[in-house]
Amino acid sequence: MAEKKKRKWIRFRHRIVRNLLAAVLVPYSRIVYGIKVEKFRKQAGRQYLILLNHQTPFDQFFVGMAFKGPVYYLATEDIFSLGFVSKLISYLVAPIPIKKQTTDLKAVLTCMRVAKEGGTICIAPEGNRTYSGRTEYMNPAIVALVKKLSLPLVLFRLEGGYGVQPRWSDVVRKGKMRGYVSRVVEPEEYKAISDDELMALIREGLYVDENALSGEFYHSNSAEYLERCVYICPFCGFSHFYSKGNITKCMGCGRETEYLPTKELRGVGYDHPFRFVSQWYDYQEEYINDLDITSFIQKPVYTEHASVYEVVLYKSKHIIHKDAVISLYGDRVTVNDTVFHFSSVSHVTVLGKNKLNIYSGGKVYQFKGDKHFNALKYLHFYYRYKNITTGAKDDKFLGL
DSSP states (O other): OOOOOOOOSOOHHHHHHHHHHHHHHHHHHHHHTOEEEOOOTTOTTOOOEEEEOOOSTTHHHHHHHHSSSOEEEEEEGGGGSSTHHHHHHHHHHOOEEEOTTSOOHHHHHHHHHHHHTTOEEEEOTTOSOOSSSBOOOOOTHHHHHHHHHTOOEEEEEEESHHHHOOTTOSSOOBOOEEEEEEEEEOHHHHTTSOHHHHHHHHHHHHOOBOOSOOOOOBOTTTTTTGGGTOOEETTTEEOOEEEETTEEEETTTOOEEEEOTTSBEEESSSOOSOSBHHHHHHHHHHHHHTOOGGGOOSSOSEEEEEEEEEEETTTEEEEEEEEEEEEEOSSEEEETTEEEEGGGEEEEEEETTTEEEEEETTEEEEEEOOTTOOOHHHHHHHHHHHHHHTTOTTOOOOOO
């Protein structure tokens, strides 16, 4: 029997959907996000591999505003596990699924397939939106993929996105963004340099540090859910935080921090040690990297409540516990009576603003707390444990 011919990834409907979406989302983006996107005038009907720095949940639409025709985006497995909604998204725009925090061979093969069919592909090498306001860690494996696909490389830079909508926030501030192509690199150019040189070129073309005075970003709730990003108080250590309006409060020592329209931090009645969130973020990483967290095994560092789901990758999610007690130790996470020991967990990731995925025993478990839930600390503890127990205790990378 003849082998069944594989259906094409690229479909004509993707172009129609792209044009219909543009009619709605272009004016929406300009009004809500205040973004000015510079059109890529040199596209000339060619296909490209687009790399971008990741700042807001709308970044893919900003890229689409700069390029003609459909763009095929790599997307994490979470959007493919929503049942009917996932099927609809796949039908309309055909994103390329990739498992977060892993080297996904299937995703690479799909990229090669899309490239062979003449499609333009877009990837955020960070794999995460920034919590700190800086362009963060990029997996060097992106270099191998760039050279494998052999497409003209476009570096698309977004600026102002952290001011308009930080990852930890639910609201969009009034402010200004910009999206533009910072550099185009032809295959013959990047194939003539080393992998390290290409990686440096990519980082330089995409790097943005929003922790500077660069305009003002206004909203009456601009500090809300900063506790999704911060969990260590510079005065009292591990703590819980609670935010409302423009104020975040440490529930341990009671100190309050105001988040200003300039993105600066200001202590209410005291001198705050950090001017910007990135400095607080760096302080937390240094704090964790100086700890032997394997000594925190007798009692939990944090205990809180969350819903727990089992994720059937690329299919659906099934709730396991609606209101479980989650405890974080230096070497494990417990969910009621179930123990996820870090030694047997293959990966831990943070998705969206504050969802936590734990990959264990061939299964994926997702934790969703309330709006104040901080998933970042679980990621930091896990990576610090792995660094210590694998003999890489001086490694500073904590997963993002």
